[in-house]
Amino acid sequence: MAQRTAVVTGASSGIGAASARALAADGWHVIVGARRVDRIEALAEEIGGTAIALDVTDESSVEAFCAAVDTCDLLLNNAGGAFGATSIADADVDEWQAMYDVNVLGTLRMTKALLPKLIASGDGQVITIGSIAAREPYKGGGGYNAAKHAVAALTRVLRIELLGQPVRVCEIDPGMVETEFSLVRFGGDEDKAAKVYEGLTPMGPGDIADAVRWVASRPKHVNIDQILMLATAQTSAQVAHREL
Structure with missing residues (x-):
């Protein structure tokens, strides 16, 4: 088997x-794929994979990346991120634009470009890393929530539209x-970042990777449609038990 x-x-x-x-x-x-080529080259060498420069916000970068992919059985849409935590009243439109471009349009660009190869595989999968922010609005999260x-x-919608095609969506x-x-x-700001996880044990990247694998x-014949993963100390986006 190949x-x-x-x-x-x-x-x-x-x-x-x-x-x-x-x-x-x-x-x-x-x-x-990622913008920091030195990091993905080191990773590819470690795991016996292939590193290709990729900026999901750049159409030409996506086109070049996907043209270099001969076959694709699984697409993990992981690129994304949040910028800022301002209120709607004080929203920075550039931050919102950047979040929309990397999270939404980046996912769209990659999925659209690789979908023919995923279908051609006969058993393709699209796994997208979302967020609890996709399920629950919270103060200061307007742009990322959106x-x-x-x-x-x-x-x-992709799951609905691919019904009957050999591609699963999660x-x-x-x-x-x-x-x-x-x-x-x-x-x-390292102090602000540290406070997010202060007094509790958050999940680590490996925990999410376990779900991906x-x-x-x-x-x-099995499609895992949606998974919500929280740290034990967290019950919702902004409710967590902290040992302070």
Whole structure:
């Protein structure tokens, strides 16, 4: 049986890198894409995969990346992120635009470009990393909430539209995961980022990667539509028990 190929976006760190390692350990050939080429090249060497530069917000970058992918059995749409936590009244439109472009349009660009190859595989899968922010609005999360709600809608519509085609579609929505996410959101402010996880044990990238590898390993007749994953200390987007 030929080795199956998985494409992972946003693979330079966090959930993307952990998922690439998990899939490779399960026997997949993993093609990793991200803007930080030095990181994905090191990762590809580690896991025996392939690194290709990718900026999901750039149409020409997506086209070049996908043209270099000969076959695709699994697409993990992981690239995304939050920028800022301002109120609607003080919203920075540029931040909203950036969140929409990477989370929503980035997912759209990659899915649209690789869909013919996923269908041609005879048993393709699209797994999209969403967020609890896709299910629950919260104060200061307007732009990210809007973007992740849109990603969820895109993913669920794709599932409906592909009914009868040999492609499965899954949405994994994590809560608190300690990655570079909060550091990016708060513009590199390490103190603010640390407070997000203060007094509790958040999930790690490997926890989400375990879910990715499990979904990817289900038999052809089983589709895992949606997964919500939270740390034990968290019950909703902004409700958590902290030992302070």
